[in-house]
Amino acid sequence: MVLQGQAGENAVVGRDAFDEILARLQERGYAVYGTVNEKGTGIFRPLGGAGELSLRCTGGTLPPKYLWYPPSETMFTYDRQSGALRSEIEPVKQAVFGIRPCDVHALLALDEVFLGGDYPDPYYRARREDLPLVVFNCVESGDTCFCSSMGTGPGLDHDYDLLITELDRPGRFLLEVGSGLGGELVRDLRAEVARDEDYQVKHRRLEDAAANARTTLETEDLPRLMSEGHGHPYWREISDKCFGCANCTSVCPTCYCADIFDETDFSLTETRRKRRWSWCFLMEFGAVHGGNFRERRIDRLRQFMQHKLNFSVGQYGRFHCVGCGRCIVWCPANIDIAQTGRTIRGDA
Numbered sequence: 001m002v003l004q005g006q007a008g009e010n011a012v013v014g015r016d017a018f019d020e021i022l023a024r025l026q027e028r029g030y031a032v033y034g035t036v037n038e039k040g041t042g043i044f045r046p047l048g049g050a051g052e053l054s055l056r057c058t059g060g061t062l063p064p065k066y067l068w069y070p071p072s073e074t075m076f077t078y079d080r081q082s083g084a085l086r087s088e089i090e091p092v093k094q095a096v097f098g099i100r101p102c103d104v105h106a107l108l109a110l111d112e113v114f115l116g117g118d119y120p121d122p123y124y125r126a127r128r129e130d131l132p133l134v135v136f137n138c139v140e141s142g143d144t145c146f147c148s149s150m151g152t153g154p155g156l157d158h159d160y161d162l163l164i165t166e167l168d169r170p171g172r173f174l175l176e177v178g179s180g181l182g183g184e185l186v187r188d189l190r191a192e193v194a195r196d197e198d199y200q201v202k203h204r205r206l207e208d209a210a211a212n213a214r215t216t217l218e219t220e221d222l223p224r225l226m227s228e229g230h231g232h233p234y235w236r237e238i239s240d241k242c243f244g245c246a247n248c249t250s251v252c253p254t255c256y257c258a259d260i261f262d263e264t265d266f267s268l269t270e271t272r273r274k275r276r277w278s279w280c281f282l283m284e285f286g287a288v289h290g291g292n293f294r295e296r297r298i299d300r301l302r303q304f305m306q307h308k309l310n311f312s313v314g315q316y317g318r319f320h321c322v323g324c325g326r327c328i329v330w331c332p333a334n335i336d337i338a339q340t341g342r343t344i345r346g347d348a
């Protein structure tokens with residue numbers, strides 16, 4: 001069959017289709033990023049070719065968040081001679097090839113933070129408005145993934161342009177078209193008709209990935225139990241091991257806090273207002289006039305985890321933990337947010 005390029009179309013394709021999709025994104029002017037295995041870990045970086053893409057279930061060391069929310073950016077520049085303000089907002093054409101369902105849920109959480117409410121963030125919007133997503137469903141769970149507990153994976157059924165699921169024979173993928181742009185990216189591609197068996201394989205593989213997850217966390221009633229567990233002795237136990245390094249917050253795909261400051265060049269002609277990621281785990285985060293409201297490490301650790309598993313539900317109606325497991329992987333003290341949740345709720 002030949003794909004018509006319509007939203008809602010499905011077919012089975014080989015890996016050679018990835019090259020064509022990548023080329024079409026690049027022809028449209030997108031810088032395309034994907035997860036590539038380097039030095040034993042996955043990193044998101046610009047793709048040279050689709051052959052570089054990692055098919056392993058890994059969201060990568062760092063989440064793709066930096067593409068829509070960079071670690072540091074200039075918001076505007078003030079010319080001290082003329083008094084003119086120059087905005088630094090520029091629309092950016094980026095696409096992500098191989099983003100995982102948990103990271104799409106993290107993106108949707110950030111959309112609510114930056115675009116919800118009365119004052120949408122123009123810097124975030126400039127990167128988010130035109131952001132094609134080619135999603136890979138996860139057909140196996142990583143050791144620290146608990147997306148199936150958090151309801152954010154291993155499969156996705158919304159908010160994708162193209163959705164790709166590896167079937168049971170190497171090199172066969174179920175391709176699902178989720179938008180008009182997704183359709184344009186695959187129009188006229190030669191493909192096999194997707195049969196009922198292919199959908200059955202997809203669902204079985206996703207069910208197996210969820211059932212075989214080695215990390216789990218029961219979320220029923222979790223916010224209330226986390227609130228009631230504020231004084232649980234486990235907080236002391238883990239905070240005694242914690243280095244306060246903030247690795248956990250720096251790799252989290254949903255952390256959104258920032259510090260805003262001015263920077264003037266040596267010639268004193270220009271001042272730039274900048275925004276830079278910041279985290280509740282840093283001592284200076286709680287420094288205000290007259291003192292620090294979160295000086296103790298136990299309070300900073302508890303704030304991080306309570307925000308992910310409790311407070312975010314009250315603020316935004318969803319957990320701001322998507323179960324990606326990155327904070328577990330990168331914690332030098334082996335502190336595990338899923339284990340903490342299980343312990344506080346009494347399941348461990």
Ligand code: SF4
Binds near residue numbers: 251320326327
């Ligand atoms: S808290 Fe940890 S597991 Fe949850 S989304 Fe953030 S990095 Fe991933």
Ligand code: SF4
Binds near residue numbers: 242
């Ligand atoms: S990564 Fe681990 S040791 Fe570092 S601040 Fe987070 S919980 Fe503490």
